[in-house]
Amino acid sequence: MRVLIVEDEERLARNIEEGVARVAGFAVDVAHDGEDGLHLAMSNEYDAIILDLMLPQLSGKALLASLRSAGRRTPVLVLTAVEDKKSTIELLNAGADDFLSKPFDLGELLARLKALIRRAQGHATARLVTADLELDMNTRTVKRNGAVIDVTPMQYRVLEYLMARTAVVSKTELLEHLYDYNWEKFSNVLEVFISGLRRKIDREGLPKLIHTVRGHGYVIRAPER
Amino acid sequence: MKQTSIRKRILIWFLLLQGIIAVSGLFGGLLYARRQQLNAFIAELRGRMSTLLARIENQNGQLRLSQPEPVPPNHLFFLRSSGGKIIALNGSERLLSDSAMHQPGSFIYEGKRYRAVLWRSVPLPDEELEGTPAVVDLLYAMPTADIDSHFRKLVIAAATVTVGFLILSALVTWWAIVKGLAPLNDLAERASAMDAENWRFEVPAQALATTELAPLGNALTQLIARLKAAFDRERRFVSDAGHELKTAVAIQKSTLQLLERGERSVSGYKQGIARALEDTNRTEKLVTSMLRLASSESGGTSQSVSVLMDSLTPAIADLGTMAEKLDVKIAMNSAYLQKHVIGDVDELSVVWRNVLENALQHSPPGAEVSVDVQSTSDEALEVCIADAGPGIAAEDLPHVFERFYRADHSRARKTGGFGLGLAIAKSLVERNRGSIRLRSILGRGACVVIRLATPASKISGNGSLH
Numbered sequence: 072m073r074v075l076i077v078e079d080e081e082r083l084a085r086n087i088e089e090g091v092a093r094v095a096g097f098a099v100d101v102a103h104d105g106e107d108g109l110h111l112a113m114s115n116e117y118d119a120i121i122l123d124l125m126l127p128q129l130s131g132k133a134l135l136a137s138l139r140s141a142g143r144r145t146p147v148l149v150l151t152a153v154e155d156k157k158s159t160i161e162l163l164n165a166g167a168d169d170f171l172s173k174p175f176d177l178g179e180l181l182a183r184l185k186a187l188i189r190r191a192q193g194h195a196t197a198r199l200v201t202a203d204l205e206l207d208m209n210t211r212t213v214k215r216n217g218a219v220i221d222v223t224p225m226q227y228r229v230l231e232y233l234m235a236r237t238a239v240v241s242k243t244e245l246l247e248h249l250y251d252y253n254w255e256k257f258s259n260v261l262e263v264f265i266s267g268l269r270r271k272i273d274r275e276g277l278p279k280l281i282h283t284v285r286g287h288g289y290v291i292r293a294p295e296r
Numbered sequence: 297m298k299q300t301s302i303r304k305r306i307l308i309w310f311l312l313l314q315g316i317i318a319v320s321g322l323f324g325g326l327l328y329a330r331r332q333q334l335n336a337f338i339a340e341l342r343g344r345m346s347t348l349l350a351r352i353e354n355q356n357g358q359l360r361l362s363q364p365e366p367v368p369p370n371h372l373f374f375l376r377s378s379g380g381k382i383i384a385l386n387g388s389e390r391l392l393s394d395s396a397m398h399q400p401g402s403f404i405y406e407g408k409r410y411r412a413v414l415w416r417s418v419p420l421p422d423e424e425l426e427g428t429p430a431v432v433d434l435l436y437a438m439p440t441a442d443i444d445s446h447f448r449k450l451v452i453a454a455a456t457v458t459v460g461f462l463i464l465s466a467l468v469t470w471w472a473i474v475k476g477l478a479p480l481n482d483l484a485e486r487a488s489a490m491d492a493e494n495w496r497f498e499v500p501a502q503a504l505a506t507t508e509l510a511p512l513g514n515a516l517t518q519l520i521a522r523l524k525a526a527f528d529r530e531r532r533f534v535s536d537a538g539h540e541l542k543t544a545v546a547i548q549k550s551t552l553q554l555l556e557r558g559e560r561s562v563s564g565y566k567q568g569i570a571r572a573l574e575d576t577n578r579t580e581k582l583v584t585s586m587l588r589l590a591s592s593e594s595g596g597t598s599q600s601v602s603v604l605m606d607s608l609t610p611a612i613a614d615l616g617t618m619a620e621k622l623d624v625k626i627a628m629n630s631a632y633l634q635k636h637v638i639g640d641v642d643e644l645s646v647v648w649r650n651v652l653e654n655a656l657q658h659s660p661p662g663a664e665v666s667v668d669v670q671s672t673s674d675e676a677l678e679v680c681i682a683d684a685g686p687g688i689a690a691e692d693l694p695h696v697f698e699r700f701y702r703a704d705h706s707r708a709r710k711t712g713g714f715g716l717g718l719a720i721a722k723s724l725v726e727r728n729r730g731s732i733r734l735r736s737i738l739g740r741g742a743c744v745v746i747r748l749a750t751p752a753s754k755i756s757g758n759g760s761l762h
Contacts, residue, residue: 080543080547082547082551082575082578083543083546083547083550086547086550086551086554087550089554090550090553090554090557093554093557093558094554094557094558125539127702150546152535152538152539152542152543153535153538153539172542173539173542173543173545173546174542174543174545174546174548174549174550175546175549175550176549176553177549177550177553177554177557178553
């Protein structure tokens with residue numbers, strides 16, 4: 072998963088970034104002003120955007136309006152310092168998906184962020200299941216047939232995205248959602264992660280779950296009977 | 297305080313005046329009518345007396361009335377010759393002795409009021425008596441009951457009409473006052489419908505069309521516009537301050553929450569604590585700045601006088617470390633440093649520090665911030681603190697002294713400013729009867745000019761320049 076943080080207060084942006092990257096294990100991009108934020112949001116596919124309202128150059132509200140009028144459906148979590156009903160209603164009506172007022176609890180921010188991403192991808196809970204493969208987004212654990220499988224953080228990211236999408240995912244899309252704006256540099260290592268995951272999940276004797284769709288990408292699906 | 301009513305006052309004065317006029321008019325009129333009435337009455341008396349005299353004839357040396365004409369029975373008269381002999385008498389003998397004889401005019405006879413005229417020693421040239429013309433006394437009296445009752449009726453009628461007129465006038469006046477003051481009530485109603493949420497105020501057209509109310513209406517409109525502007529400024533300040541404080545707390549909180557999550561090495565924890573401490577320092581600085589702004593804006597003007605050097609030189613020294621870190625030099629011309637200016641040393645120190653800090657933050661490395669002191673024609677001092685930074689865009693110029701205003705947002709965040717420094721400087725300079733303004737050429741730097749009065753210069757009532 073890849074998240075964009077638009078927050079002009081650098082120290083706060085840094086803390087949120089650290090929380091999202093280290094605690095939730097997502098790839099993160101940060102913008103310190105509205106224009107930069109809009110540019111990033113329009114040119115990349117994010118799984119969610121954390122947006123501050125009081126921004127230089129372009130306000131959070133204007134950014135949100137541009138994003139929505141361009142047809143972008145990326146879930147947006149707004150950080151606000153004002154807590155009145157009127158502006159909350161305005162925000163939600165303008166296309167925000169959730170909001171949190173400052174000072175917020177980092178744990179709550181991450182939980183809301185994960186819930187937004189989960190909902191956007193059509194899942195009701197943090198537990199993703201394909202056949203006997205289970206992934207828990209909260210505890211970040213992977214189980215097959217009830218047995219815990221130890222995966223590296225990057226392997227986890229790949230698996231989480233594939234299981235959340237439940238469709239064929241292209242290499243580019245996968246890379247875009249695993250890394251920040253530097254993703255192109257990492258195009259060669261993707262195959263390494265996939266083969267590593269295969270070794271751990273699709274062990275000998277077990278039905279194959281990770282499939283390569285030639286010319287398209289990868290998909291995780293239950294074996295056909 | 298006792299409330300008075302304009303309506304009641306106008307009505308009372310108006311009615312009082314009308315009452316005086318009406319009553320005096322009534323009195324005058326009645327007096328005139330009475331006099332006319334009495335004159336006519338007396339004229340009739342005299343007429344009757346002349347008729348009587350004309351009918352006196354001499355019969356064998358005896359004066360008497362010829363063919364006594366019937367005199368109305370309620371008229372009294374007597375006719376007496378000079379010898380005291382009664383020629384004719386209508387009424388009782390009492391008339392002769394009574395006060396009527398001595399005081400003719402008005403008297404009461406048998407319970408009735410009479411008015412009489414007495415002619416004494418009237419010669420009768422046609423009637424000679426023993427060679428000399430006859431001389432007679434004649435008293436004639438008529439009852440005044442008729443004219444008195446007539447006059448009474450007149451008084452009652454006139455008084456009734458007057459009182460009725462006064463009542464009608466009071467009603468009409470009250471109606472006119474109420475109707476005339478209606479635009480004022482309307483205006484008051486509109487004004488009282490306003491509150492902090494609803495600033496809509498429109499002077500009713502009727503009030504604007506009223507000569508007396510238009511100035512009040514316009515003054516109210518202007519007052520409300522000014523109040524709204526001030527209110528909006530305060531509201532924005534509170535909102536901005538809230539945003540800054542909440543953000544500061546959010547930073548502190550998230551730093552600590554990050555530290556709480558997951559195990560770290562000792563150095564990792566130390567790093568986290570250092571970061572949390574840094575966040576706290578920043579919050580402290582924000583709170584200090586806000587409190588300083590609040591206290592400098594709390595009103596009152598300072599009267600103290602200080603030597604310019606005492607505040608300026610230490611401020612420049614204080615910022616030496618920061619200047620060194622940013623690789624910016626501070627240059628100062630030393631003229632006028634010994635001069636006295638109007639201004640508190642401590643407050644001016646804050647002004648210099650804030651303005652210098654701002655100049656340093658906007659200077660590129662290797663540049664110079666210059667502090668230039670000039671004397672103006674009216675013996676004030678102008679301190680110009682100039683930087684060689686990017687300058688300020690024209691659209692930002694009117695706002696640079698506003699609280700929480702940051703012309704270059706993204707960079708101000710990096711430099712750690714809150715956008716309060718120049719606002720504090722402005723507030724402190726104005727408190728010390730000076731003025732502050734900003735000159736800027738885009739791309740070539742900005743210069744904050746602070747004008748301070750000296751004890752020798754005349755201080756204008758409002759020294760602020762915008």
